[in-house]
Amino acid sequence: MVRFRQLRALMCGCGMLAIVVLPAIGQAAPALRPDMVRSLEAMQQHLSEGETADVAARSRAAAERLEGGNAADRWARALFLQMAATAEARMGNDVQAADLFATARGIEGVDEAQRLRWLNQEARLRLRAGQAEQGGELLESWLKQAGGQAEASDYWLMAQQLANQSQWQAAAEWVDRARQADNAAGNERLELAASIYQRAGRNxxxxxxxxxxxxxxxxxxxxxxxxxxLAQRLGYAGRAAALWDAAWRQGVLTSSEDLRQLVQLHLSGGTPARAAEYLEQALEEGTLPRDKANMRLLAEAWTAAKSRDRALEAWRALAERTHAGQDWQRLGELAYGWGRWQAAIDALAKARETGGEAARAWLLEGVAHVELEEPEQARQAFRAARQAGASQAEAWLAVLDGGGEEPSSR
Structure with missing residues (x-):
């Protein structure tokens, strides 16, 4: 979830400091009396010297005295309210500052351009104060009226606000506008955009x-x-592996769990040799324990990489560790498939001794002896295979006796 602290940081980068600039005096009609101008200028000077609390109190008092006056008094009152709001904002009193801007923009006779500026400042203050719904509505209202005044930072702020309310589709639309207005987004905004797009299903x-x-x-x-x-979820397994690999090489991901995940990603991403290399190095260095699970993973990785010598070596090491018939059987099957006949014979014999598939082990062993031109050993193996229930054993015996054709399937 996009956190509120991100909103505060984003707002600081989107013009929130504009709230605390000094009020512009006499920027719009009607003209102020000289004494009123002097009073505003004095308070502006005090504000620039850091006397925020005093300026806030005195500006509020001046605004109250001017309530109900003529057009010039109403304009002066609005400026005093702006001065007080600026002081409150500098002290971190965002709600009070926002309320003052709201009052100022509601005064009769304030021109639309100034009213719009104060609307923007009130919206940002309410958002910063945590008044998300009200601040969002005000900001959206400002954006609808701002026309060409709106900048990319305003769109980013609106997107963030909607994201805080889990309105992901609407937030994504504002991100679109922000990126169109300024595509050179900083890192924080890239992360925000990615988070919003992902939640909106635009993966x-x-x-x-x-x-x-x-x-x-x-x-x-x-x-x-x-x-x-995300890459893995989208079916880009190779891309996921590349990302994890880059993070590992840069020292960002460092744990043994990260390393195992790196191996798994390379296996699923079509780069099993890379997985095996990482795993072998980790086992040699002691980064990962040389337990049965990791040894099996290494054997599977070298097998997937079709690195025959390393795969057979890894399976042999595993089988010698586990004494499991299925592991010896796997070694024998691989050796047989790769034409390593003697290695197949040795492994299949171990498989029979440790609970492997006896019928198939005898049958494959017999074929391996045929390939090695060892007919008598082949006959013994095929007879044992026949006795164990291997259906092709009889055909192989006929071949050895010169009375049949070699079975099409081994």
């Missing part, structure tokens, strides 16, 4: 933005994990 764009963000450099592990997870 390909989200992934592209995450890629762009990470390409600029990031030491945040969760950013890399999130990008890889």
């Amino acid at each position: 390909d764009i989200a992934l592209a933005l995450l890629d762009e963000r990470l390409s600029r450099g990031s030491d945040a592990p969760e950013a890399w994990r999130r990008a890889a997870a």
Whole structure:
């Protein structure tokens, strides 16, 4: 979920400091009396010197005295309210400042341009104060009226506000406008946009933005994990592996769990040799324990990579560790499939001794002896296979006796 603290940070980067600029005196008709101008200028000077509390109190008092006056008094009252709002904002009293801007823009006779500026400032203050719904409505109202005055930062702020309310589709539309207005988004806005697009179901764009963000450099592990997870969810397994690999090489992801995930991503992403290399190095260095699970994973990785010698070596090491018939059987089957006949014979014999598939083990062993031109050993194996229930054993015996054709399937 997009957190409120992100909204505060975004607002600070989107012109919130404009709230605390000094009020412009005499910028609109009607003309003020000289004494009123002097009073406003004096308070402006005090404000610039940091006397915020005093200026806030005195400006409020002056505004109250002017209530109900003529057009000039109403204009002066609005300016005193702006002065008080500016002081309150500088003291961090956002709600009070927003209320003062709301009062100022409601005064009769304030021109529309000034009213619109105060609407913008009130909206931002309410958002910063946590009045999300009211602030969002005010900001949207301002955007509808602002026309060419609106900037990319305003669109970003609106997107953030809608995201805070989990209105992801609407937020994504404002992100679209923000990126059209200014596509050179900073890192924080790229992350915001990616989060909004992802929640809105626009995952390909989200992934592209995450890629762009990470390409600029990031030491945040969760950013890399999130990008890889999204790539994997979209079916881009190779891309997920590449992202995780980059984070690992940059030292952003460092745990043993991260390493195992890296291996798994390379396996599913079509780069099993890379998975095996990482895993083998980890086992040699002790980064990962040389337990049965990791040894099996290494054997599977080398097998998937079709690195025959390393795969057979890894399966043999595993089988010697587990003493399991199925592991010896797997080694024998692989050796048989790759034409490593003697290795197949040795492994299949171990498989029979440790609970492997006896019928198939005897049958394959017999074929391996045929390939090695060892007919007597082949006959013994096929007879044992026949006794164990292998259906093709009889055909192979006929071949050895010169009375049949070699079975099409081994």
